[in-house]
Amino acid sequence: MRVTNSTITLRSQLRVQQTLQSIDRVREDISSGVRVRKMSDSPLDGGQLVRIGSSMRAIAQFRRNADGGISRAQAEETVLDQLGNALTRASELGVAQANATANAETRLAVKREVDQLINLSANLGNTRYGDEYLFGGTRATEAPLQTPAPATGRFSRLIDSSGNPVNPSGAITLEVGDGRFVTANHNATQIFLDTDALDALRALSDALGANDAAAIRAATDRVTSANSNVQALVATQGARINEMQDARTGLDTLEFDLTVYRSDLRDTEVDKAMVELVGKQTLYQAAMSATSRILGLTLTNYL
Secondary structure, eight states: OOOOHHHHHHHHHHHHHHHHHHHHHHHHHHHHSSSSSGGGGGHHHHHHHHHHHHHHHHHHHHHHHHHHHHHHHHHHHHHHHHHHHHHHHHHHHHHTTSTTTTTTTHHHHOOOOOOOOHHHHHHHTTTTEETEEETOTTTTSSOBBSSSSSSSSSSOOOOOOOOEEOOOOOOEEEEEEEETEOOOOOOIIIIIIITOOOHHHHHHHHHHHOOOOHHHHHHHHHHHHHHHHHHHHHHHHHHHHHHHHHHHHHHHHHHHHHHHHHHHHHHHHOHHHHHHHHHHHHHHHHHHHHHHHHTTTTTTOOO
């Protein structure tokens, strides 16, 4: 192939321009602190960065779920403590009214206080959490219990599509990790009906109203048992809160690891880039000098 001065000049210009482009790229890496700004800079690292970004967005959502779950669980803990206090007070009243010194008049007075405790408990069952009812289960937009509490009949106020009475059921499940789901709180059936809390309080009220010492003692024992059931739920909530806090800690650790990995892939190692820049500048100067000698004139004549 014939090599002319024109060919040499064009090739020299191309090499110099390529060297200048590489110098500019390294300079931009140093000034921006980022070496992968678009996929074409490094397709392999760029693909990894896209996956890391997706993972970190998922972590952010998992963290919001965990924080919301912890908040819901703590709200239930507060309700359980109040319900436990109400049952404890009812037990104290029952014990006091089951002895021989009590009479029909004192028992009627105490019955009024127990009725207040029943209404307090039912109102706790309708605790709101934001725009929802905390213990509504899968029907969180509807109040689960009747308030004031009825003297007879069912405590739940829910009916199904056919008009038949139903109790609150189901729960809100939150994803706090990849494939890791938790239930943050119980529904009203589990807390107020399955524990026998409301029915036991009503039984005590009825026994006081009937001035029946034996029935008062039996109802008091029932209230005490219901309180034990409520305390078991307190322990369950403590375990759930610990689980969600552990999940959140794990998310924080994973996010930190991904942040470090992303930095390794994307960010510029300034000391290494400075050495590379100096090397490229030296090559550029050498290329300019060699081209000038070969052609016997300055490169600016061809630019």
